[in-house]
Amino acid sequence: MARNDDYLPLFETKTAKGLIPFRLFAASMFTSICFIMVYRVNQIQKPAKEEEEALLGRKWTWIGMFIAELWFSLCWILNVVVRWKPVYRVTFKDRLSKRYNEKDFPGIDIFVCTADPIIEPPIMVLNSVLSVMAYDYPPEKLSVYLSDDGGSDLTFYALLEASQFAKEWLPFCRKFKVEPRSPEAFFHRAPKQVEDSAMVKEWTSIKKLYQDMKTRIQTTTKLGRISEEIRKQHKGFHEWDSVSGQHDHDTILQILIDSKAVDNEGKRLPILVYLAREKRPTYHHNFKAGAMNALIRVSARISNAPVILNVDCDMYSNNSESVRDALCFFLDEEKGHEIAFVQFPQLFDNLTKNDIYNHFMRIISEVEFAGLDSYGGVYYVGTGCLHRRESLCGKKHSKTLKQNLINTRYRKEEESASVLEEICRELASCTYEDNTQWGMEMGLKYGCPVEDIISGIDILCRGWKSIYYNPERKGFLGLAPSTLLQSLVQHKRWIAGDFQILLSKYSPLLYGHGKIPLPLQISYTQYMLWAPTSLVWLYYYVVPSLCLLKGVALFPETLNPWVIPFLYVFFGNRAYTLGECLCYGGTLREWLNEQRMWVFRRSTSHLFAFFDNILKLLGITDSTFIITAKVDDDHEDVSIKYEQELMEFGATSPMSTILASLALLNAIIFAVGLKRLIEEYDKTLVTNPFVLQIILCGLLVFINLPVYIAMFLRMDKGRIPTSITCQSFILALAACSIIQMY
Ligand SMILES: *[C@@H]1O[C@H](CO)[C@@H](O)[C@H](O)[C@H]1NC(C)=O
Ligand SMILES: *[C@@H]1O[C@H](CO)[C@@H](O)[C@H](O)[C@H]1NC(C)=O
Secondary structure (H helix, E strand, C coil): CCCCCCCCCCEEEEECCCHHHHHHHHHHHHHHHHHHHHHHHHHHHCCCCHHHHCCCCHHHHHHHHHHHHHHHHHHHHHHHHHCCCCEEEEECHHHHHHHCCHHHCCCEEEEEEECCCCCCCHHHHHHHHHHHHCCCCCHHHEEEEEEECCCCHHHHHHHHHHHHHHHHHHHHHHHHCCCCCCHHHHHHHHHHCCCCHHHHHHHHHHHHHHHHHHHHHHHHHHHCCCCHHHHCCCHHHHHHHHCCECCEECCEEEEEECCCCECCCCCECCEEEEEECCECCCCCCCHHHHHHHHHHHHHHHHCCCCEEEEEECCEEECCCCHHHHHHHHHCCCCCHHHEEEEECCCEECCCCCCCCCCCCCHHHHHHHHHHHHHCCCCCCCCCCEEEEHHHHCCCCCCCCCCCCCCCCCCCCCCCCHHHHHHHHHHHCCHHHHCCCCECCCECCCCCCCCHHHHHHHHHHHCCCEEEECCCCCCCEEECCCCCHHHHHHHHHHHHHHHHHHHHCCCCHHHHCCCCCCHHHHHHHHHHHCHHHHHHHHHHHHHHHHHHHHHCCCCCCCCCCCCHHHHHHHHHHHHHHHHHHHHHCCCCHHHHHHHHHHHHHHHHHHHHHHHHHHHHHHCCCCHHHHCCCCCCCCCHHHHHHHHHCCCCCCCCCCHHHHHHHHHHHHHHHHHHHHHHHHHHCHHHHCCCCCCHHHHHHHHHHHHHCHHHHHHHHHCCCCCCCCHHHHHHHHHHHHHHHHHHHHC
């Protein structure tokens, strides 16, 4: 092992700039919040004036506002804790390569998980696999495992094609240092990159190879079955002879590239393994956690690398040096021994300029996760993450036992592929985990839809630390949904999972008590409170508007000094988020889109996530609340609109109805309120108690503009269907008239 005498660290941690202004701002906000609280409490205690006496429920509405504001303040405090001192990591790959010889690098086992050949088309899986096979890393140290929970021979076929194509693709990537190394992404943006004339020729020929392969795979996928001709290519297809269904089959395990295969230049290729673990209707398969655990066992027998990289099949590696970056953390002499996993941000490839559905979540990935990192523990988000095998397998961290990745024996004795396959089939069987600690103490945890997050928290509770690494050039990119509904449904799933953790025994406040730092426990809780916050938010969304209609004032009058803290908290916070977005490279329109998506998500995704969990808790089956997003098949059309940044509503779903009803309700009330304001202009503007309510209502109307446009002006398929518009009108008018009568 070649080592420098001076032990320069392999990575560096920097604290974010601008913390002092932020903390001053936070202090001023806190003061204003206190003023608001004082005002509310005073007003609630005050006996109501004569004319208000008649307004039943005024007091209760005020108490509601008070509770809502108290709740928002709590959330705000959590938010401040998260961003108290974000840190950023910088790696030194040059020091790494100086200090360690390439042949001493630890092996990396890469797990790619796929679950359904329809939702996750084989060609996408293939690109993901090729991009990680082509890492700039000694290929004999890489092993790629594909877990196919769909048990589909179409996916297997794509992987077989990948194993052939890799023989050309890997030397090509090496020779011209191409980036990114997913062929689809590379050829998509390549024309600008091809300057070198030697490259042009090879570029053309390899592009043709890729296109031909893509056509073959897509034809087969369309056909839905493997033709006889293809079946003859590999013995592995025979394994499907005994498959009786997606959830009822033996383990299918094929080593497509074994440890002796070479590419067209005679260099070794990474090992490539296809695994569809055994499935039986009588056994619970535990979703992705089950697949990961099977992969951990199988890979331990085949390559047993000390580092495991996990990527979802809809993501590809956008940087061939990410593995080296991660090693800078694991191999750092001083701090490396306590690091269990290195998490890269989960980002998307095909975003529009202003990120209309706020997929990027710039602030979460740039600021908040950096904040979690400063407390020593970012989440494991389930993709784009490199783990130390032993921490994933349940080992506790101990200071005395410095686990050295370099000296770990990497590959077990060479056995022939067919013998290995036979042994490994057993490891992936349904019964293997019976009466073992798998899914509890070992591997990923079972029994929760967000098993990744719980498993990550559990690893931290066992004394390990995690690192969030968010370089300028992103390590992994995925595909973002391109309609509003898909995006909302995806968020609902995430938020529901987060809320479920809060209700489970893994709630960070209880489970993490004494094991992870308090600020980290608090920071985690922030995300888990999003679901219940939606109720409070809905109150603030609807009640001030309804009260405006009814003539109940909820805020101080225009010239009352108490109005200042309200204005400061509201506009100050907006201004702060805008500043944050611009500082981290966003645009004004992106910020607006983000604000809009917050409104939409809170009134649908978060709300549904809340009720989902409550119904489950009450023992009412969760199937009552399934949302079906009917997605338009017209992809061409959808993606054009996506590029034009036109929101795609299009489908009928309870979510659309809620969005449309709330938008209409606010529009109607805003019109009424404005009319009243104009009528009473001369006498009461200065002491008008409704001005704040009108402003709030007006802002909501402004945020909802795309909804009105989609209801009344747009003619394309992405508009809100007329049936939903009608329903929403009825709902909004009903709400108004009930309030009027009452
Ligand atoms: C992905 O990689 C390419 C170069 O290969 C780079 O130009 C691009 O900025 C990267 N994308 C992101 C989001 O970092
Ligand atoms: C982004 O990817 C999705 C999924 O493949 C696709 O439907 C959509 O059209 C893409 N959008 C753009 C702008 O490329």
